[in-house]
Amino acid sequence: MDGSADPPLVEVSDLSVEFVSREATVHAVNSISFAARRGEVLCILGESGSGKSVTLRSLIRLLPRNARVDGSVRVNGRDVLAMGARELRDLRGGLVAMVFQEPMTALDPVYTIGQQISETVRRHIAGDRQAARERALELLELVGIPSAGRRLDAYPHELSGGLRQRAIIAMALSCNPQLLLADEPTTALDATVQVQVLILLRRLQRELGMGMIFVTHDLGVAAEIADTIAVMYAGRIVETGPVAQVLSDPLHPYTAGLLASTVHGQHRDRDIDAIPGSPPDMRRLPQGCSFAPRCTRRSAACRTIVPEPRFPSPGRMVSCLNLPVRVE
Amino acid sequence: MALAPLLDPLVIDPRDRGGPAQPLLIARELRKHFPVKGARGKSVQAVDGVSFTVRKGETLGIVGESGCGKSTLARLLLHLVVPDDGELVFDGEAVGTSGGIAINALRRQVQIVFQDSYSSLNPRMPVRDSVAFGPFIQGRKKAEARDIARDILAKVGLDADLFGPRYPHELSGGQKQRVNIARALATGPRMVILDEPVSALDKSVEAQVLNLLRALKRQLNLTYVFISHDLNVVRYISDRVLVMYLGRVVELGPVEMIFDRPLHPYTRALLASRPSMDPARRIEEPPIIGDPPNPIDPPSGCRFRTRCPFAEPVCESTAPPLGEWLGMTSHIAACHMQDPGSGHSRAGRA
Numbered sequence: 001m002d003g004s005a006d007p008p009l010v011e012v013s014d015l016s017v018e019f020v021s022r023e024a025t026v027h028a029v030n031s032i033s034f035a036a037r038r039g040e041v042l043c044i045l046g047e048s049g050s051g052k053s054v055t056l057r058s059l060i061r062l063l064p065r066n067a068r069v070d071g072s073v074r075v076n077g078r079d080v081l082a083m084g085a086r087e088l089r090d091l092r093g094g095l096v097a098m099v100f101q102e103p104m105t106a107l108d109p110v111y112t113i114g115q116q117i118s119e120t121v122r123r124h125i126a127g128d129r130q131a132a133r134e135r136a137l138e139l140l141e142l143v144g145i146p147s148a149g150r151r152l153d154a155y156p157h158e159l160s161g162g163l164r165q166r167a168i169i170a171m172a173l174s175c176n177p178q179l180l181l182a183d184e185p186t187t188a189l190d191a192t193v194q195v196q197v198l199i200l201l202r203r204l205q206r207e208l209g210m211g212m213i214f215v216t217h218d219l220g221v222a223a224e225i226a227d228t229i230a231v232m233y234a235g236r237i238v239e240t241g242p243v244a245q246v247l248s249d250p251l252h253p254y255t256a257g258l259l260a261s262t263v264h265g266q267h268r269d270r271d272i273d274a275i276p277g278s279p280p281d282m283r284r285l286p287q288g289c290s291f292a293p294r295c296t297r298r299s300a301a302c303r304t305i306v307p308e309p310r311f312p313s314p315g316r317m318v319s320c321l322n323l324p325v326r327v328e
Numbered sequence: 329m330a331l332a333p334l335l336d337p338l339v340i341d342p343r344d345r346g347g348p349a350q351p352l353l354i355a356r357e358l359r360k361h362f363p364v365k366g367a368r369g370k371s372v373q374a375v376d377g378v379s380f381t382v383r384k385g386e387t388l389g390i391v392g393e394s395g396c397g398k399s400t401l402a403r404l405l406l407h408l409v410v411p412d413d414g415e416l417v418f419d420g421e422a423v424g425t426s427g428g429i430a431i432n433a434l435r436r437q438v439q440i441v442f443q444d445s446y447s448s449l450n451p452r453m454p455v456r457d458s459v460a461f462g463p464f465i466q467g468r469k470k471a472e473a474r475d476i477a478r479d480i481l482a483k484v485g486l487d488a489d490l491f492g493p494r495y496p497h498e499l500s501g502g503q504k505q506r507v508n509i510a511r512a513l514a515t516g517p518r519m520v521i522l523d524e525p526v527s528a529l530d531k532s533v534e535a536q537v538l539n540l541l542r543a544l545k546r547q548l549n550l551t552y553v554f555i556s557h558d559l560n561v562v563r564y565i566s567d568r569v570l571v572m573y574l575g576r577v578v579e580l581g582p583v584e585m586i587f588d589r590p591l592h593p594y595t596r597a598l599l600a601s602r603p604s605m606d607p608a609r610r611i612e613e614p615p616i617i618g619d620p621p622n623p624i625d626p627p628s629g630c631r632f633r634t635r636c637p638f639a640e641p642v643c644e645s646t647a648p649p650l651g652e653w654l655g656m657t658s659h660i661a662a663c664h665m666q667d668p669g670s671g672h673s674r675a676g677r678a
Contacts, residue, residue: 047530047531047532048501048530160618160619160620160622161394161619162618162619163619190393190394190557190619190620191393191557191559191598191601191602192393192597192598192601192614192615192616192620193393193619194601195601195603195611195614195615196614196617198603198611199611199612199613199614217530217531218603219531219605220602220603220604220605221603223603223604223605223606223607223610224603224604224607224610224611226607243607244606244607244608247605247606247607257532258531258532261531261532261534261535262531262535262560262605263534263535263538263558263560263561263563263564264560264605265560265563266564268563268564268565268583271539271542272535272538272539272564273535274532274533274535274536274538274539275532275535275536276536278500278502278503278532278533279500279530279532
């Protein structure tokens with residue numbers, strides 16, 4: 001992992017996102033900082049409401065109107081939060097592309113797959129209809145859609161879930177993005193199809209040398225695809241590190257709790273070590289560490305102080321006041 | 329939480345008619361095809377000749393991918409969807425026939441918990457009323473039904489004074505699912521069908537609900553049918569496992585056998601598709617390619633043959649039988665490779 005002279009592909013610092021409505025303010029993302037490098041897969045792992053999808057969407061400012069964004073987001077050295085509408089349109093689908101969770105709703109039901117891919121190609125790379133169609137065909141073959149020529153003229157409803165997701169990936173890749181954002185792209189798929197799409201994404205990311213930020217709630221999926229993992233809880237990144245290290249030696253009590261409570265080969269006669277309680281209300285976050293009310297390691301200070309990030313070893317970050325003794 | 333047993337597991341349930349060896353539920357050749365609007369003569373073959381038994385006190389896990397018919401099967405067991413064909417026998421009594429057990433009586437003893445915890449509760453009813461509704465409708469007095477609701481809410485770990493007056497939208501997903509479990513248990517069922525009960529929950533909450541389900545099963549002497557697409561969860565909670573593919577049973581057996589020595593190529597592929605949880609042992613090649621076919625027009629013969637690496641002409645011409653049921657630990661699979669007389673070149677070797 002060299003390239004330290006290069007600026008990171010993505011550099012986020014002190015990003016906060018709030019959703020303001022008449023009744024309440026939802027503190028979805030609370031002052032997070034992270035970086036992602038070219039040619040690497042960063043997995044953002046978190047449960048529902050942890051702010052992982054909002055973080056991902058912030059990178060291309062794909063947020064509703066009532067969102068209040070603060071901090072800085074730089075992609076390829078350019079300040080995304082300062083971009084005008086035209087620049088933003090060029091960024092989305094050009095330098096940065098996105099794959100969504102729901103393959104049916106991310107496609108327009110009244111246009112064929114070929115038309116939808118061609119449209120993107122022609123928007124970003126000038127070209128005539130025929131050239132765009134040829135590019136679309138090439139892309140469908142790249143993502144492993146069988147009899148791609150025929151599928152070019154298929155409507156979304158004529159494809160299975162797995163093929164639809166492949167078509168969306170093809171569309172995302174159409175303008176050679178340097179950064180691919182993936183928001184739970186395999187969650188809606190069946191197990192046997194999910195693994196096919198994961199292998200495909202990994203292969204494409206490597207072959208095309210893209211950076212990828214992959215959002216998931218599933219530890220198993222993260223283990224399959226991530227180089228680096230960032231664990232989010234209640235709108236904050238609580239732990240970051242190389243995936244193998246984080247999964248084998250979690251430092252934050254939430255990461256450890258998540259690993260212990262994920263069912264994978266536990267003894268049938270014993271209870272699973274569940275994390276007690278439930279995630280906090282994002283409208284009324286507790287003072288101090290948001291995980292403290294559910295934490296077995298908490299001390300009095302956890303209730304008042306938001307822990308600063310600490311860097312116990314190269315590449316690893318954890319925000320916790322009470323780290324295991326071996327780390328201290 | 330304090331949990332007093334309603335029934336001591338050592339005392340035989342007074343409702344037990346057939347004795348411990350009588351399966352609590354027998355399903356024989358259940359079939360349900362849903363006609364497709366606008367396409368004459370076409371139908372979704374959701375459940376197509378499914379037979380199995382559920383023993384008293386066990387947890388039978390049912391796994392399969394979307395469209396395999398597992399949720400339709402769950403509804404057939406309660407007659408929430410009326411089967412086109414086939415027979416259900418509950419504790420020795422045929423369901424819905426004269427001289428057998430009536431549907432209403434069946435539903436007193438068999439309850440269901442659905443995946444979507446929000447849409448299964450009445451949004452305009454405080455949850456204590458939702459829980460009390462079942463016992464009330466089944467003839468208990470209002471005050472009695474309320475007491476049952478209080479008791480059962482405590483059993484699922486919810487303080488009845490604190491949570492009882494709340495409406496579903498005021499609860500978290502895990503709390504709502506606890507209410508649904510309480511609602512199902514309020515009529516004092518012997519069997520609970522759990523249709524993806526933890527799939528919509530976050531992992532940290534999923535573990536809590538699984539622990540709760542296991543504790544309740546012990547305390548209340550329950551029998552579970554646990555439907556899930558998550559093989560890790562099924563392995564943890566089930567005694568026996570039934571694997572479905574496109575409306576048919578492909579394999580059935582004790583949980584250790586299914587997971588350690590799977591017989592059917594589909595079961596093997598399904599198991600091999602599980603993420604390893606270890607970045608050093610990633611899946612490099614997809615175990616099978618493609619998607620499950622459309623259940624409107626399923627392949628002839630063995631329905632898995634279009635994705636099976638071992639498919640031969642016999643798989644196209646003949647549907648493989650599920651094999652013969654042999655005693656309590658029987659492990660059976662519907663595959664021509666299991667049947668030495670099938671004509672498949674790998675028969676008896678795989």
